[in-house]
Amino acid sequence: MNWMQRSLVLSCAVVVPLSAAGNDWPQFRGRDAGVAPDNPRLPTTWSATKNIVWTTDIPGAGWSSPIVSGDHVFLTAVVSGSDADLPPKPGLYNGGVVTTTSTSEHRWIVYDVALSTGKIRWQREVRRALPALPKHQKNSYASETPVTDGSRVYALFGGVGLYALNFRGQVLWAKEFPGVKFRNGWGSGASPVVHDGRVYVVCDNDEQSFVAAFDAKTGRELWKVTRQEGTNWSTPFIWEDDQRAELVTTGSGAARSYDLKGALLWELTGMSTITIPTPFARHGLLFISSGYVGDQLRPTYAIKPGATGNISLKPGETTNDYIVWSAPTIAPYNPTPLVYGDVLYTLLDRGFFTAHDARTGREIYGRQRVATDASGFTSSPWAYNGKIFVMSEDGDTYVLQTGPEFKVLEKNSLGEMTLATPAVTDDSLIVRTASKLYRISQLPRN
Secondary structure (H helix, E strand, C coil): CCHHHCCCCCCCCCCCCCCCHHHCECCCCCCCCCECCCCCCCCCCCCCCCCEEEEEECCCECCCCCEEECCEEEEEEEEECCCCCCCCCCCCHHHCCCEECCCCCEEEEEEEEECCCCCEEEEEEEEEECCCCCEECCCCCCCCCCEECCCEEEEEECCCEEEEEECCCCEEEEEECCCCCCHHHCCCCCCCEEECCEEEEEECCCCCEEEEEEECCCCCEEEEEEECCCCCCCCCEEEECCCCEEEEECCCCCEEEECCCCCEEEEECCCCCCCCCCCEEECCEEEEECCCCCCCCECEEEECCCCCEECCCCCCCCCCCCEEEEECECCCCCCCCEEECCEEEEECCCCEEEEEECCCCCEEEEEEECCCCCCCCCCCCEEECCEEEEECCCCEEEEEECCCCCCEEEEEECCCCCCCCCEEECCEEEEECCCEEEEECCCCCC
16 A cells, blocks of 8 residues: 555544535635634634544645635645655744755645545645755745635645646646755745636745746746845735736835736835735735844835835835835734734734734734743734634644733644644634644534
8 A cells, every 4th residue: 555545544523514615715814814704613612632523644744724615625745755854843943944955755745635524535746756955944845835716726836836736636737847046945935826817926036036927727828027036935915906906926125016917016125134924905905014033124014006116115204105004023924914803913923912903003002922832933823703813833723812902812732733824614724733634613512
């Protein structure tokens, strides 16, 4: 029996009704920037055995987040032929960074897990080779979250390629990318986005960065624009407002927005030296954060639609014609902030939490400690049913109350490291840890 024929480990046989298509979670952070529709069956408390519908072992390593379309949960991983690779460990490493290049054959895999049962419906190997590039010990070769348009799933592996598969697991097309150098050998992480029949990819690296658009049906490259950027790990964002649709990207040199033909619309300098959070929009404003922990400048910007040209702030400014408000030191390093209701909530990697008025930037409360014993936070917060959820790298999820006062309401532990942001679909939370995938729901009491 080979690795593709391994049986699954299912911890529970309880079946919960499937989600409606309107409540799918088709991309990193879902359709609404981490906010899920309310549902009384969505869980507030859980553990590795409580409120678990099913648990499935996922072979290989990967930090891509799960996505959901109907009864399909998609995620990616890379299976190594050796156990010699250094395992990741929680925490910021505080300068003790280890980069590795494996000498064993790897298999790049796309998984389809049935939402209803937890069974792996299919697992498709899209590439088999030696890794061409090193990576940070904490990173993986499958850290980009796939995206789906409801008929195909698109999986990006940095330095390897972009692959389109149908829901039966057939590879429809592939665009292989040459291996490029990423900063300090840390590897890649920015996910693709899909919109109106096109797949958009940003590859910021230390050789030649670019943004490109591909036909979703055929994989044909529609356009490609070079970028004056070094390595970043920020997923792009399609911003649709009442004026236009644009592709927003962030980087250490500048945030830049392109029209959907690749022409530059506007740019904004004044970022930190590493940018990871994803841009997103709420209340008619675009929110951009760039918060490398080693920098004094860690800004967040709120931008209104219609910007053109260079919209950078001049010395001493905090607003201008297009920047509604800005704050120079509130941005996180890894997690993307969340707007829930009228409040911008920010989770910082070292476990602090802040709240600001989303429309004005007014501070509601400053840094509050989520937990004293958490090793760090990488995954992005999410929200439903009037509560906010933040998950530590230890696999502990803290439930926070909303409103003007900070309070931790619950702590839910799965007991295994995770860096992936969960998916939410109808009545279930889908959580990926280092080795497992969980479907969690508020189950009836016996």
